[in-house]
Amino acid sequence: MAGEKRITLEIFRYNPEDGGEPFFQSYEVEYLNHWVVLDAINWIKDEIDGTIAHRWTCRMGVCGSCGMMVNGEPKLSCHSLLRDYAPGPVRVEPLQHFPVEKDLMIDKSGFMERLAEVKPYIIRDDVNDTGNGEYLQTPAQIAAYHEHSMCINCMLCYAGCPVMSLEPAFLGPAALALGQRYNLDSRDKGQAERVDAMSGDEGLWGCTFVGECSVVCPKHVDPAGAIQKGKIAAAKQWYANFIKPKGAKK
Ligand code: FES
Structure with a gap:
């Protein structure tokens, strides 16, 4: 992958169906200057760990499906530039105040x-x-x-x-x-x-x-x-x- 910079994402992992406890899993990402947090999660899912569960659709701030806690703040992950969180790490969690279905997916x-x-x-x-x-x-x-x-x-x-x-x-x-x-x-x-x-x-x-x-x-x-x-x-x-x-x- 032709990334310019590196940053670590700490992604919340939890599967209520397997009886395990929630934990954070770290992934190092090489990213391009225009990448948003959602790009990094998609890259991790495609290239490193296909088991991560998250929602997104439009990637342009229209569908409202990619909301997550990013470093403790509610954000659209498709509108959150990775470079704004440099040098990291970036902690990504499901939206608070909702039940978690799996990893970053909440029950709506x-x-x-x-x-x-x-x-x-x-x-x-x-x-x-x-x-x-x-x-x-x-x-x-x-x-x-x-x-x-x-x-x-x-x-x-x-x-x-x-x-x-x-x-x-x-x-x-x-x-x-x-x-x-x-x-x-x-x-x-x-x-x-x-x-x-x-x-x-x-x-x-x-x-x-x-x-x-x-x-x-x-x-x-x-x-x-x-x-x-x-x-x-x-x-x-x-x-x-x-x-x-x-x-x-x-
Ligand atoms: S993916 Fe649609 S608002 Fe972010």
Whole structure:
């Protein structure tokens, strides 16, 4: 291999099915200047040790499948240049706060269930109120939710969130930001259907606003900002209900 520099990767190895304990395995890699951490793992898998389990698809920061802890920080491994970790070693682990399936692969099922809980789609009881199949929006209406719609479901925000380690039932940053994305969409009428899942101590009010989710997000979704907007909307709704005359329509 025609690498220019050398660096050591310490890769987390664990197979729950063989009953063994987790351990770190070191591999020395010759790398080119443009290589990312994912390139090194793929090279190791192709050339040295085909038993390593990891996920990736697009290699361009789009699919969200290559998230890992790189030297203790949640990162997309396809967007983490090896040269930034020189002289090494680079410690690579599965995303924290998730069960490990094998080596660098986590079990995503709990995350997918959380996303479904917030009903991440436009809800309305009429089929179409424009007569032409479209629900038109102004640029300002799109801007209200646009940044929160850029999520690639990479789960880095869950690995960065300190609440996830203390409250495993917490709905978490991506799911709450996704619910809020639809609540802020002028075409949507589903806030009342999301309120049970999104409010409460396991929802919006479980967030302690550390803000690490927004720091580690590779797509600038700003889940922490979305959650705080959700808290403000929930508080306003609670106050409106409180002062509303008895028997008044919602
Ligand atoms: S491989 Fe798709 S985001 Fe990294």
